[in-house]
Amino acid sequence: MIGDVVGEPGLAALERELPSLIHEYKADFTVVNGENAADGFGMTERALNRILQSGADVVTSGNHVWEKREFWSVLESNDRVLRPANYPPGAPGNGWLKMKKNGVFWLVINLQGRDRLRNIDCPFRAFDAIFRTYGDVEPERHELYGMFPQPVSTLVDFHAESTKEKESLGFYLDSRASVVAGTHTHVQTADNRLLPGGSAYITDLGMTGVQDSIIGMDTQICVDRAVKQVLYHLECAQGESSVQGIAAEIDEKTGKALSIRRIGRTASEQG
Numbered sequence: 512m513i514g515d516v517v518g519e520p521g522l523a524a525l526e527r528e529l530p531s532l533i534h535e536y537k538a539d540f541t542v543v544n545g546e547n548a549a550d551g552f553g554m555t556e557r558a559l560n561r562i563l564q565s566g567a568d569v570v571t572s573g574n575h576v577w578e579k580r581e582f583w584s585v586l587e588s589n590d591r592v593l594r595p596a597n598y599p600p601g602a603p604g605n606g607w608l609k610m611k612k613n614g615v616f617w618l619v620i621n622l623q624g625r626d627r628l629r630n631i632d633c634p635f636r637a638f639d640a641i642f643r644t645y646g647d648v649e650p651e652r653h654e655l656y657g658m659f660p661q662p663v664s665t666l667v668d669f670h671a672e673s674t675k676e677k678e679s680l681g682f683y684l685d686s687r688a689s690v691v692a693g694t695h696t697h698v699q700t701a702d703n704r705l706l707p708g709g710s711a712y713i714t715d716l717g718m719t720g721v722q723d724s725i726i727g728m729d730t731q732i733c734v735d736r737a738v739k740q741v742l743y744h745l746e747c748a749q750g751e752s753s754v755q756g757i758a759a760e761i762d763e764k765t766g767k768a769l770s771i772r773r774i775g776r777t778a779s780e781q782g
């Protein structure tokens with residue numbers, strides 16, 4: 512899973528590094544958060560296609576996904592891009608995707624936090640509702656719903672501001688989700704770990720873009736906004752860009768995680 516792609520530098524880093532990362536880690540499935548791909552704010556269809564062509568199987572998003580209104584129809588027509596699942600009914604697009612790849616059933620769920628973000632529907636109950644229908648592994652339920660004949664590898668992108676809310680969701684989903692990965696804050700956290708029930712967890716995947724920046728944006732503009740309290744137009748930082756995220760190993764027989772390690776890759780680096 513790869514952290515938020517920020518602007519052209521992020522897209523370029525992804526195109527440069529993701530194919531070799533997928534090869535090196537023998538990744539069966541790749542999720543990339545693209546909500547800042549279009550100059551830092553939202554996505555365009557072209558940016559989405561560049562992320563998919565880099566090797567992403569599913570592209571997740573967050574609160575900025577609504578920035579480009581022309582993208583709303585793409586949310587409806589392209590099932591490989593997700594917006595958070597806990598927006599109220601009627602919001603454009605889908606919040607989860609189930610698919611089979613490399614002999615494994617995958618369920619990807621995008622959720623958004625509510626602490627210091629918009630007060631949308633409950634992310635905890637949104638997961639319950641989706642997982643109850645599509646992720647449950649109890650055999651007697653398979654016939655009932657005509658569902659997956661084997662455990663599902665469930666990947667959750669939790670786009671949230673609050674560390675406490677992210678950890679709470681991690682423990683709430685522990686043993687049900689294979690991986691719970693936070694996004695949105697753009698600074699990779701060093702708390703990647705396996706939770707007691709077998710879910711892999713990290714508070715924030717980090718950011719794909721220019722690291723010598725303020726969350727991927729131009730440092731001087733961000734400092735000026737903070738100091739002068741004037742809403743100067745934000746621009747993406749320019750410079751050397753890198754890809755950040757995690758690689759998790761999942762036992763396909765149980766859907767439980769076996770390991771989770773952080774990825775940080777700048778041009779021509781290994782590891």
Ligand SMILES: [Fe+2]
Pocket residue numbers: 515546547573694695696697
């Ligand atoms: Fe973001």
